[in-house]
Amino acid sequence: MTNTYDLVVIGSGPAGFSSAIRALDYGLNVCIIEGKHLGGAGIMNGALTSKTMYELSMDYAIAARIDRGYRVSSLSVNFEKVKKTVIQAAKEKQYQMLSQIETFSPAQNKKGALTIEYGWASFVDADHIEVRGKEGTKLIKGTNFVIATGSRPRLYDGLQIDGERIITSDGILHLKEFPERMLIIGSGIIGCEFATIFSNFGQTEVHLLDRSNRVLPYEDDDVSSFVSRNLENNGVNIHHTATLRHIRKHPEHLEVVLDYHDGHSKVIEVDVALVAIGRVPNTEGLNLEKIGIELHKNGTIPIQDDCLLRDGKGTCHVYAAGDVTGHSQLYSVAEFQGRLAAEKIGDIPQYPLDYSHMSTLMFFKPEVAAVGANEKMLQQRQIPYKAAYYSNKLVNRAIAMRNTNGFVKILVSNDDEQRILGMRAAGPQASAFIVSVAHLINQGNSLHEVLKIFYPHPSIPEGIQECLRTLSGKSIYKPEAFPDLINIREWTPDKE
Numbered sequence: 001m002t003n004t005y006d007l008v009v010i011g012s013g014p015a016g017f018s019s020a021i022r023a024l025d026y027g028l029n030v031c032i033i034e035g036k037h038l039g040g041a042g043i044m045n046g047a048l049t050s051k052t053m054y055e056l057s058m059d060y061a062i063a064a065r066i067d068r069g070y071r072v073s074s075l076s077v078n079f080e081k082v083k084k085t086v087i088q089a090a091k092e093k094q095y096q097m098l099s100q101i102e103t104f105s106p107a108q109n110k111k112g113a114l115t116i117e118y119g120w121a122s123f124v125d126a127d128h129i130e131v132r133g134k135e136g137t138k139l140i141k142g143t144n145f146v147i148a149t150g151s152r153p154r155l156y157d158g159l160q161i162d163g164e165r166i167i168t169s170d171g172i173l174h175l176k177e178f179p180e181r182m183l184i185i186g187s188g189i190i191g192c193e194f195a196t197i198f199s200n201f202g203q204t205e206v207h208l209l210d211r212s213n214r215v216l217p218y219e220d221d222d223v224s225s226f227v228s229r230n231l232e233n234n235g236v237n238i239h240h241t242a243t244l245r246h247i248r249k250h251p252e253h254l255e256v257v258l259d260y261h262d263g264h265s266k267v268i269e270v271d272v273a274l275v276a277i278g279r280v281p282n283t284e285g286l287n288l289e290k291i292g293i294e295l296h297k298n299g300t301i302p303i304q305d306d307c308l309l310r311d312g313k314g315t316c317h318v319y320a321a322g323d324v325t326g327h328s329q330l331y332s333v334a335e336f337q338g339r340l341a342a343e344k345i346g347d348i349p350q351y352p353l354d355y356s357h358m359s360t361l362m363f364f365k366p367e368v369a370a371v372g373a374n375e376k377m378l379q380q381r382q383i384p385y386k387a388a389y390y391s392n393k394l395v396n397r398a399i400a401m402r403n404t405n406g407f408v409k410i411l412v413s414n415d416d417e418q419r420i421l422g423m424r425a426a427g428p429q430a431s432a433f434i435v436s437v438a439h440l441i442n443q444g445n446s447l448h449e450v451l452k453i454f455y456p457h458p459s460i461p462e463g464i465q466e467c468l469r470t471l472s473g474k475s476i477y478k479p480e481a482f483p484d485l486i487n488i489r490e491w492t493p494d495k496e
């Protein structure tokens with residue numbers, strides 16, 4: 001028997017799940033198909049598990065401090081117990097998802113019902129997909145489809161992932177103990193987050209391979225240097241301008257050969273190597289060619305602003321959302337796109353997708369948050385701007401916390417209006433207040449409007465207020481008195 005649904009969603013990550021739930025809101029009968037972990041990389045081997053491990057590692061690092069007038073008399077950490085806590089967090093979320101799936105099961109609801117099928121989906125034709133599960137193959141008919149199949153770690157050419165000693169982020173929870181020595185290949189967000197986590201626990205000698213001369217290559221130099229410095233202060237050995245020649249596996253260790261840009265090479269010994277060089281879209285095996293969908297060269301699915309795919313004949317009832325679309329690979333983007341696709345299917349009013357005020361959190365020590373444009377982006381687009389930097393060393397709340405390693409950097413348009421274009425913030429609570437600036441960017445706010453607002457004291461966001469005041473020459477503390485802690489720069493295309 002072929003089951004028929006108003007909407008079939010392939011993938012239960014943030015894009016797929018949000019799409020399915022939004023479609024229930026207006027009474028569609030929906031089927032989600034999931035091949036592996038409920039919740040995708042949003043939960044398992046991804047955002048939630050890595051963030052749980054990060055929080056545990058930060059707690060451990062605080063407990064290990066000896067500079068605050070207190071000292072823990074004995075401190076130890078057990079990797080198996082850390083893993084158990086991490087998996088517990090993932091399961092907690094999966095059970096919430098399952099509770100919702102059960103609440104909206106077809107047995108309980110005639111309209112607005114949700115079914116989950118476990119197995120791998122591929123298109124048979126434009127209206128049918130086949131699902132290969134443990135119990136055999138099922139044919140499912142859909143009026144509409146959302147492809148939300150996410151992404152997986154990119155592999156390193158010539159390096160075999162064995163899942164035990166040479167792993168990707170999918171293999172972290174398969175480790176049996178803290179490695180004594182670990183090489184992380186790739187100094188993007190995942191590489192720097194795991195370098196932070198493993199160095200926080202203090203059980204692992206961490207080596208981070210950075211093929212350029214700066215980690216987080218897409219961020220501005222000051223942000224990259226800040227992150228690099230903090231990683232090094234946390235004990236991470238960063239190998240800048242180094243590429244991996246090869247890894248020789250020995251019974252007890254891995255022998256790693258690194259080649260540096262200046263021509264010299266270095267051989268180091270580690271126990272585990274983690275490959276974190278980006279993620280590739282999961283589009284293989286979907287049989288998209290059968291429904292006339294042509295992929296981008298990098299395998300991502302080309303979508304329009306409304307997440308709809310066009311099949312070359314101009315019409316289609318297939319949408320795509322999340323990492324598979326090649327937009328920023330972030331939980332919030334996946335969720336937003338998934339909801340938008342469902343709203344489009346329901347033909348109900350949608351918020352248009354606007355990536356200009358998108359924010360990202362980076363879980364380092366301290367945390368770093370980003371919203372809107374950075375200097376690199378504005379320079380590429382030839383947009384004149386002013387940048388103001390204000391250090392947390394001047395912010396009373398940070399002083400009280402004895403935690404002043406951080407800053408805010410705000411970019412505004414270099415015109416009379418001084419519209420806020422972007423911010424980078426680092427230090428305690430940066431992840432909590434970044435969204436307030438996303439609102440300011442979204443509303444097209446200028447400095448004059450923002451400065452009417454009272455900022456509560458003592459609070460970390462007072463740094464934002466002072467940074468904005470600095471831009472209009474009205475700050476309480478002046479760049480002349482604290483040139484290392486407060487500064488303003490201007491950039492215009494013709495001055496380059």
Ligand SMILES: Cc1cc2nc3c(=O)[nH]c(=O)nc-3n(C[C@H](O)[C@H](O)[C@H](O)COP(=O)(O)OP(=O)(O)OC[C@H]3O[C@@H](n4cnc5c(N)ncnc54)[C@H](O)[C@@H]3O)c2cc1C
Pocket residue numbers: 010011012013014015016033034035036037038039040041042043045046047048050051119120121122148149150151169190282285286321322323324328329330331332334361
């Ligand atoms: C280690 C790590 C940490 C991260 N941390 C953060 C963070 O802190 N903040 C943040 O914003 N983002 C973070 N991300 C990124 C975030 O997890 C992803 O952007 C997000 O999960 C993408 O959602 P998605 O729904 O598009 O895909 P996914 O979450 O990848 O879900 C896709 C699902 O589809 C399933 N699937 C694939 N093919 C098929 C098929 N043919 N049939 C059936 N099912 C299929 C997969 O099994 C998977 O469950 C992190 C990612 C990783 C790897």
Ligand SMILES: NC(=O)c1ccc[n+]([C@@H]2O[C@H](COP(=O)([O-])OP(=O)(O)OC[C@H]3O[C@@H](n4cnc5c(N)ncnc54)[C@H](O)[C@@H]3O)[C@@H](O)[C@H]2O)c1
Pocket residue numbers: 156185186187188189190191193209210211215216217244276277278279328329330360361362363
């Ligand atoms: N906190 C968060 O928001 C968060 C956390 C984790 C992951 N993510 C998402 O997951 C995505 C993937 O993360 P990622 O860190 O794997 O990718 P990334 O694109 O952030 O970084 C990849 C890094 O690997 C380097 N690299 C690429 N090829 C290489 C090679 N052959 N040798 C050495 N280095 C190489 C790149 O220069 C870059 O530094 C991110 O783009 C991000 O959107 C987000």
